[in-house]
Amino acid sequence: MADLKRDHIAKLLSKGVRADGRKFDEMRQLNIQTNYIRSAEGSARVQLGNTDVVVGIKLIVGAPFGDTPNTGVLTTNAELIPMASETFESGPPDRESIEISRVVDRGIREGHAVDMTKLCIEPGKEVWIMFLDVHVIDYDGNLFDAANIGANAALKTAVVPAKRAGKGEDYPMPVQHTPISLTAVKIGEHILVDPTHDEERVADARLTVTLLENGNLCAMQKGLSGAFSMDEVFRIIDMSKKLGAEVRSKI
Amino acid sequence: MGGTPTDLKLIDENGRRLDGRLPDEMRPLRIEAGVLKRADGSAYVEWGNNKVLAAVYGPRECHPRHAQNPTRALVQCHYNMAAFSVDDRKRPGPDRRSQEISKIISEALTHVVFTEYFPRASIDVYIEVLQANAGTRCAGLTAASVALADAGIPMRDMVASCAAGKVANTVVLDLGKEEDNFGQADIPVGYVPRTDEIVLLQMDGDLTLDEYKKGLTMAVEACKNIHEIQRDALRRRYQAKSMEAPAAEPAPAQQEGA
Numbered sequence: 090m091a092d093l094k095r096d097h098i099a100k101l102l103s104k105g106v107r108a109d110g111r112k113f114d115e116m117r118q119l120n121i122q123t124n125y126i127r128s129a130e131g132s133a134r135v136q137l138g139n140t141d142v143v144v145g146i147k148l149i150v151g152a153p154f155g156d157t158p159n160t161g162v163l164t165t166n167a168e169l170i171p172m173a174s175e176t177f178e179s180g181p182p183d184r185e186s187i188e189i190s191r192v193v194d195r196g197i198r199e200g201h202a203v204d205m206t207k208l209c210i211e212p213g214k215e216v217w218i219m220f221l222d223v224h225v226i227d228y229d230g231n232l233f234d235a236a237n238i239g240a241n242a243a244l245k246t247a248v249v250p251a252k253r254a255g256k257g258e259d260y261p262m263p264v265q266h267t268p269i270s271l272t273a274v275k276i277g278e279h280i281l282v283d284p285t286h287d288e289e290r291v292a293d294a295r296l297t298v299t300l301l302e303n304g305n306l307c308a309m310q311k312g313l314s315g316a317f318s319m320d321e322v323f324r325i326i327d328m329s330k331k332l333g334a335e336v337r338s339k340i
Numbered sequence: 341m342g343g344t345p346t347d348l349k350l351i352d353e354n355g356r357r358l359d360g361r362l363p364d365e366m367r368p369l370r371i372e373a374g375v376l377k378r379a380d381g382s383a384y385v386e387w388g389n390n391k392v393l394a395a396v397y398g399p400r401e402c403h404p405r406h407a408q409n410p411t412r413a414l415v416q417c418h419y420n421m422a423a424f425s426v427d428d429r430k431r432p433g434p435d436r437r438s439q440e441i442s443k444i445i446s447e448a449l450t451h452v453v454f455t456e457y458f459p460r461a462s463i464d465v466y467i468e469v470l471q472a473n474a475g476t477r478c479a480g481l482t483a484a485s486v487a488l489a490d491a492g493i494p495m496r497d498m499v500a501s502c503a504a505g506k507v508a509n510t511v512v513l514d515l516g517k518e519e520d521n522f523g524q525a526d527i528p529v530g531y532v533p534r535t536d537e538i539v540l541l542q543m544d545g546d547l548t549l550d551e552y553k554k555g556l557t558m559a560v561e562a563c564k565n566i567h568e569i570q571r572d573a574l575r576r577r578y579q580a581k582s583m584e585a586p587a588a589e590p591a592p593a594q595q596e597g598a
Contacts, residue, residue, distance in 0.1 A: 184439050184442070184443040187443075188443055188444075190436075191436060191437075191440050195544050198544075199544045199545055296541070304549065305549075306543060306546075306547045306548075306552050307546055307547075308544050309541060309543035310444075310541075310542055310543075311444070311538070311542065312447060313447055314446075314450035315451060316451055316532065316539045317537065317538045317541070318537060318538070319538065319557070319560065322556070323553070326552070
């Protein structure tokens with residue numbers, strides 16, 4: 090089955106087309122709905138083609154890490170629940186969901202999306218612990234970017250619930266950057282952005298590049314057992330710059 | 341990463357780093373092949389203050405059976421840090437970081453192993469970090485490749501691995517521990533010299549495109565040198581053993597679909 094599909098997709102690609110008619114450097118339709126979950130401090134539902142994720146942000150008061158007494162704490166988690174795909178299983182997170190959550194986390198953290206020093210309540214004693222949870226409800230490929238977009242959108246609309254916790258007045262999440270990731274896969278000699286599930290299944294290699302507004306790189310992750318040449322890596326960075334700016338303007 | 345403020349001067353007025361290295365200089369690297377008796381293949385890497393062991397078992401029956409691939413072998417890497425390998429004791433067992441590292445190293449090694457020779461089998465690679473001082477995933481991948489070759493697993497080539505990064509606004513090779521903690525960026529790279537391919541690539545921190553290109557190029561060049569040291573380790577191991585068994589150099593170059 091996989092071989093048949095692979096042949097079919099490869100044949101189309103050699104003619105310069107993708108199964109859903111997109112160009113190689115074209116993303117799917119993106120839909121973002123913020124403030125989707127009332128019980129969360131910030132949330133977004135992101136539909137990227139048929140991929141559908143809900144990102145929710147919760148904050149609690151807790152202790153800072155010893156080496157960063159003046160900054161809040163970010164914890165990112167991804168749940169690939171069985172309803173989203175026949176390939177997902179319930180239970181503790183597997184390597185796939187760990188990788189997704191760590192790559193999303195790396196983009197938000199290293200891109201300094203949030204000024205974490207403004208999530209400090211009392212240095213060394215109390216800070217806000219921020220939980221960024223990615224819930225995948227329908228899976229059609231490219232969870233990395235759907236989750237990254239959802240995280241950025243949810244952060245933009247999040248409110249720090251200080252009043253509820255008896256820590257003064259509520260204030261908006263101190264967002265300062267929007268690090269946007271772009272994921273591309275390599276199938277044979279072809280590089281395609283925003284892969285569908287079928288494209289991911291036959292892909293040789295995958296690269297996620299997260300860039301800031303000024304074009305600087307803040308995170309990167311290569312995956313799957315294929316390889317990239319240096320030129321291919323640079324090409325994907327270029328695509329990320331162009332497409333990431335378009336995505337950023339929609340958040 | 342992330343440029344935590346520090347009084348530490350990571351690069352001095354002579355352009356030297358904390359341990360006296362120049363920006364494009366690697367820490368001393370020593371590799372030994374065949375250091376364990378029980379494993380089918382093994383290697384020991386001492387890289388600066390890193391001490392890393394790699395062992396290979398297999399090809400052998402794959403468990404759990406539902407994980408078997410009817411057409412290929414599964415290369416399964418398990419990266420683990422000893423509790424005493426870092427300053428603050430590490431809680432034993434797999435954490436999220438080690439699971440991610442295990443995944444990307446498995447994927448990098450899968451690319452070079454002729455997995456189609458061993459359908460349904462598993463090739464298990466165990467990386468044990470005994471002493472950690474930044475760059476353990478690169479040391480682990482470098483060691484694992486030598487261990488696979490030592491186990492006689494047919495491979496396209498060995499993967500060599502090294503990181504570049506940025507400290508004190510300078511692009512440097514092979515970050516040390518303080519540089520990793522207080523630096524501005526880190527780019528671990530796994531590279532296959534024979535095919536000029538990148539099989540492991542990560543990055544975190546803040547880099548301009550030019551800095552990134554410089555760092556990646558620096559890491560790739562270093563990997564070519566590391567590859568020589570890997571080959572030398574195998575040569576030393578099998579020259580000494582030449583009376584016992586035929587040498588198990590990596591499989592001859594054979595261009596196949598990636």
